[in-house]
Amino acid sequence: MKFVDFVTREAIRTSIEVTAKEQVIRTMITALLESGRISEEQYESVVEAILKREELGSTGIGRGVAVPHTKHPSVEELVGSVSISEEGVDFDSLDGEKVHLLFLLISPPDRPGDHLRALENISRQLRDESFCSFLKQSKTPDDVWLLLEEADNNQFVS
Amino acid sequence: MSLPVVQRTVKISNPQGLHARPAELFARLALQFDSKIDVIREDLRVDAKSILNVLTLGAGPGTELVLEASGDDAEEALEAIAQLVRNDFANDETLSRESPG
Numbered sequence: 001m002k003f004v005d006f007v008t009r010e011a012i013r014t015s016i017e018v019t020a021k022e023q024v025i026r027t028m029i030t031a032l033l034e035s036g037r038i039s040e041e042q043y044e045s046v047v048e049a050i051l052k053r054e055e056l057g058s059t060g061i062g063r064g065v066a067v068p069h070t071k072h073p074s075v076e077e078l079v080g081s082v083s084i085s086e087e088g089v090d091f092d093s094l095d096g097e098k099v100h101l102l103f104l105l106i107s108p109p110d111r112p113g114d115h116l117r118a119l120e121n122i123s124r125q126l127r128d129e130s131f132c133s134f135l136k137q138s139k140t141p142d143d144v145w146l147l148l149e150e151a152d153n154n155q156f157v158s
Numbered sequence: 159m160s161l162p163v164v165q166r167t168v169k170i171s172n173p174q175g176l177h178a179r180p181a182e183l184f185a186r187l188a189l190q191f192d193s194k195i196d197v198i199r200e201d202l203r204v205d206a207k208s209i210l211n212v213l214t215l216g217a218g219p220g221t222e223l224v225l226e227a228s229g230d231d232a233e234e235a236l237e238a239i240a241q242l243v244r245n246d247f248a249n250d251e252t253l254s255r256e257s258p259g
Contacts (some may be wrong), residue, residue: 058182061209
């Protein structure tokens with residue numbers, strides 16, 4: 001699965017100013033709301049579901065990357081947003097590093113396979129250090145989108 | 159004196175595969191051992207102690223993975239990890255059908 005298959009371009013946010021975990025998650029879901037991927041009525045329910053999942057164990061997967069996620073019946077296909085934090089967010093990651101790259105995923109309850117393939121794609125691409133550092137340095141959503149497209153075209157695969 | 163290297167094959171059988179929560183449990187358990195531990199899927203070999211690396215395997219239900227450990231506690235490490243996989247990561251009450259990990 002490619003980034004462009006699940007990342008909502010209009011929901012990409014760079015230089016986010018909030019640094020508390022819950023505020024960052026809210027910012028990312030608000031971005032999906034503003035780009036029409038989820039509805040106003042579903043907003044709180046999605047936020048709650050994502051925060052509940054975080055309580056079970058952090059989705060900070062290392063190398064400054066986090067993948068907050070949930071299943072939610074309000075979506076019919078995998079919906080994702082990307083945010084970049086320059087300052088870093090304390091996410092209780094296993095490796096103790098602050099998180100700079102966030103990929104938030106909402107998947108339909110009956111499609112665990114898509115979710116797994118999205119995680120596989122994100123983690124494989126982010127193993128590449130230059131991709132990681134270019135993403136962290138991105139100043140605009142357009143920069144991020146360009147990098148995601150390049151990654152999709154295997155330009156970072158070593 | 160070279161360190162012993164042990165291998166073991168495990169099969170992922172939980173219905174959602176090795177997604178984020180199982181990958182975390184997997185890496186967290188591997189971290190408890192001093193041995194170097196790799197997990198191998200076909201031609202992809204990664205460090206078992208990193209969630210990010212474990213997720214790159216994209217191991218869905220039915221996938222066979224080879225665990226390889228080298229070090230003084232290699233046997234013990236593989237036994238513990240194999241058990242975690244065999245139990246479908248069941249010591250984790252969070253793997254309800256409601257929430258993908």
